[in-house]
Amino acid sequence: MKSTETVVKVENLRKTYNADAVAVHAVDGISLSIEKGEFTAIVGPSGCGKTTLLNMIGGLDRPTSGDVYVQEVSIGSLSEGDLIDFRLKHIGFVFQAYNLLPVLSAEENTSFIMQLQGKSKEERSQRARQLLKNVGLEGREGDKPAQLSGGQQQRVAVARALASKPNFIIADEPTANLDSHSTSNLLDIMARLNEEEQMTFVFATHDQRVIDKAKRVITLEDGKVITDEIRS
Amino acid sequence: MKTLQIIVTIAWRNLWRNKVRSGVVVLAMTMGIWACIFLAGFSVGMNDQRTDSALSTYVGFAQVHANGWEDERSVELLIPNLEEVIAKSQEIPGYVAHASRLVETGMAASSYGALGVQVQGVDPAMDTLVYDLQTRLIEGEFLPESRRVPRAYVGESLAEELKLEVGSKFQVTLQDVSGYATQALFRVGGIFKTVSSQYDKSTILIRREDMAGLIGVDPSAAHEIVYKISSKEQAIVWAGELSSAFPNAEVMSWKEVSPELGYADDMMATSLYIFIGIIIMAISFGILNTMLMAILERRRELGMLMAVGMNKRRTFFMVMIETIFLGAVGAPIGILVGHLSLIWSGVNGFDLSSVGEGLNAYGMDAIVYPSAVPEYYLGIAVIVVVMTLLFSLYPAYKSIRLNPVQAIRSV
Numbered sequence: 072m073k074s075t076e077t078v079v080k081v082e083n084l085r086k087t088y089n090a091d092a093v094a095v096h097a098v099d100g101i102s103l104s105i106e107k108g109e110f111t112a113i114v115g116p117s118g119c120g121k122t123t124l125l126n127m128i129g130g131l132d133r134p135t136s137g138d139v140y141v142q143e144v145s146i147g148s149l150s151e152g153d154l155i156d157f158r159l160k161h162i163g164f165v166f167q168a169y170n171l172l173p174v175l176s177a178e179e180n181t182s183f184i185m186q187l188q189g190k191s192k193e194e195r196s197q198r199a200r201q202l203l204k205n206v207g208l209e210g211r212e213g214d215k216p217a218q219l220s221g222g223q224q225q226r227v228a229v230a231r232a233l234a235s236k237p238n239f240i241i242a243d244e245p246t247a248n249l250d251s252h253s254t255s256n257l258l259d260i261m262a263r264l265n266e267e268e269q270m271t272f273v274f275a276t277h278d279q280r281v282i283d284k285a286k287r288v289i290t291l292e293d294g295k296v297i298t299d300e301i302r303s
Numbered sequence: 304m305k306t307l308q309i310i311v312t313i314a315w316r317n318l319w320r321n322k323v324r325s326g327v328v329v330l331a332m333t334m335g336i337w338a339c340i341f342l343a344g345f346s347v348g349m350n351d352q353r354t355d356s357a358l359s360t361y362v363g364f365a366q367v368h369a370n371g372w373e374d375e376r377s378v379e380l381l382i383p384n385l386e387e388v389i390a391k392s393q394e395i396p397g398y399v400a401h402a403s404r405l406v407e408t409g410m411a412a413s414s415y416g417a418l419g420v421q422v423q424g425v426d427p428a429m430d431t432l433v434y435d436l437q438t439r440l441i442e443g444e445f446l447p448e449s450r451r452v453p454r455a456y457v458g459e460s461l462a463e464e465l466k467l468e469v470g471s472k473f474q475v476t477l478q479d480v481s482g483y484a485t486q487a488l489f490r491v492g493g494i495f496k497t498v499s500s501q502y503d504k505s506t507i508l509i510r511r512e513d514m515a516g517l518i519g520v521d522p523s524a525a526h527e528i529v530y531k532i533s534s535k536e537q538a539i540v541w542a543g544e545l546s547s548a549f550p551n552a553e554v555m556s557w558k559e560v561s562p563e564l565g566y567a568d569d570m571m572a573t574s575l576y577i578f579i580g581i582i583i584m585a586i587s588f589g590i591l592n593t594m595l596m597a598i599l600e601r602r603r604e605l606g607m608l609m610a611v612g613m614n615k616r617r618t619f620f621m622v623m624i625e626t627i628f629l630g631a632v633g634a635p636i637g638i639l640v641g642h643l644s645l646i647w648s649g650v651n652g653f654d655l656s657s658v659g660e661g662l663n664a665y666g667m668d669a670i671v672y673p674s675a676v677p678e679y680y681l682g683i684a685v686i687v688v689v690m691t692l693l694f695s696l697y698p699a700y701k702s703i704r705l706n707p708v709q710a711i712r713s714v
């Protein structure tokens with residue numbers, strides 16, 4: 072048995088929306104933990120609560136009850152301002168779209184997050200260039216998002232997510248807007264980062280190609296975990 | 304603050320994302336400021352002209368009288384130690400020229416009527432160094448040498464009222480130093496017209512020796528010394544210094560002789576600033592609207608920024624800076640264009656002669672030469688920055704009120 076390090080622990084998490092007086096249990100009592108180096112896909116039918124769960128894990132949304140622990144820190148105990156700083160330091164994000172600032176180049180989009188962290192100029196530009204190289208965008212550092220394809224933009228988003236040296240990266244439907252070539256390219260890059268740097272990824276996805284690559288697949292239905300399968 | 308630079312960079316580039324929309328706002332600010340500056344330059348130019356012509360026809364930069372003159376203005380109040388006062392006054396920095404005069408209120412009468420007038424006894428050679436009344440001549444000559452019937456220099460309105468022409472005779476009645484009424488006949492030597500019809504209706508100039516003989520004083524005596532000083536500001540300093548040297552003389556700068564000239568300056572500045580404030584506020588509403596639209600369009604992006612760790616203080620600041628840029632970019636252009644247009648029109652002048660008759664009554668010329676008003680530029684810049692800063696608060700507040708989860712979900 073290999074030694075593990077828990078990066079996220081979720082305890083009895085619930086999120087209830089009171090839409091039109093009918094309570095919707097978007098997440099209905101989920102407990103799980105995610106270990107360092109996992110490549111996890113959260114799957115399930117539309118509306119089963121994937122995004123809601125991921126947002127709470129990422130500290131974007133507050134649970135109705137239960138708590139999320141990242142590095143032993145209870146996210147529920149953080150003030151809103153502290154939570155933003157916490158996300159900046161510990162969590163990487165890749166969204167389905169609108170990941171990048173259109174007015175910044177690929178390199179600026181990547182180094183921007185390090186600038187928020189107060190990193191030095193040399194460190195920023197060196198790391199941003201290295202990360203863009205790692206995602207196969209060498210030579211495109213100066214391009215604006217509008218000059219890049221959807222797949223290339225998502226790769227910049229991955230570089231940006233890595234730039235802050237997070238504990239883990241959450242990605243909500245990162246391939247939903249991509250063609251199959253760009254999808255497999257992006258997946259290869261993320262799988263390689265997972266292998267080589269032990270970066271932890273948690274996806275919410277419908278995409279079978281993502282599910283095929285995942286080392287762990289958690290299936291939700293009506294806000295509950297139905298199956299939790301670890302593949303070897 | 305290492306993050307300041309990137310936030311300012313983003314704000315600046317965001318500003319130009321919608322070039323037409325931002326351009327329209329910048330243009331509005333440019334034109335608004337141009338209008339404000341032109342109005343300021345026009346008003347200041349008009350006011351300066353009014354002051355300058357008052358100074359060069361009947362106020363001077365400073366005046367000296369015997370003590371008590373301000374209250375009594377009586378004929379026996381001659382300036383004591385005249386030579387000494389003049390000698391001292393020439394030593395004080397700013398002195399350019401002086402003219403000694405005799406002054407008394409009397410009566411001018413022709414067969415068509417009689418009017419109260421101020422009679423001024425002047426040395427033509429000296430007086431023209433301080434006043435420019437000789438340049439206001441419209442007919443005849445400026446105080447020619449005495450003949451059998453002495454000559455007078457008469458305002459146009461007065462001449463019209465008494466139906467006088469060059470060469471006509473009329474009678475002047477004054478009081479001599481012993482208190483007796485004294486009369487003499489004068490012939491109109493020249494007719495003048497200044498910018499003040501009030502002055503033209505009530506003023507007669509005669510030669511000083513003629514007046515001295517009429518009222519029975521020594522020809523070298525004077526009721527009044529008028530001065531030309533290097534500048535309006537220096538005149539105030541100069542008068543203060545002379546006054547402390549001669550406590551028993553009344554020394555007054557132009558501002559004390561004609562306080563209304565100074566008030567006009569202050570009142571004009573106040574009303575100009577109110578006007579400028581209103582114009583810039585109106586433009587700021589356009590800025591507010593533009594920024595609210597921009598934030599609505601970019602809410603997903605703003606949500607993303609907050610999600611990945613941009614805190615509220617920085618987000619607030621970013622939107623604020625963009626708003627201030629939007630307001631401030633047009634300001635230097637507007638100031639420059641305003642300045643250039645003032646210089647151009649200051650050379651060419653603005654002919655207001657269609658309303659010129661009305662202006663004369665207020666002591667103004669019909670052609671206005673606007674003057675550049677650098678003293679207003681900083682004030683305008685400050686108003687722009689303060690106003691846009693104020694108007695930036697609401698969009699910035701709106702942006703930090705965005706909920707990142709909802710903003711991102713609204714794909």
Ligand SMILES: Nc1ncnc2c1ncn2[C@@H]1O[C@H](COP(=O)(O)OP(=O)(O)OP(=O)(O)O)[C@@H](O)[C@H]1O
Nearest residue numbers: 088089090095097116117118119120121122123124
């Ligand atoms: N802000 C909200 N207000 C009310 N109900 C909400 C809100 N957000 C989500 N829900 C509801 O919560 C449930 C779970 O939504 P969620 O977005 O997590 O599903 P999902 O698994 O991500 O679906 P998809 O695969 O379509 O992205 C849904 O029934 C949804 O309608």
Ligand SMILES: [Mg+2]
Nearest residue numbers: 121122123275
């Ligand atoms: Mg979803």
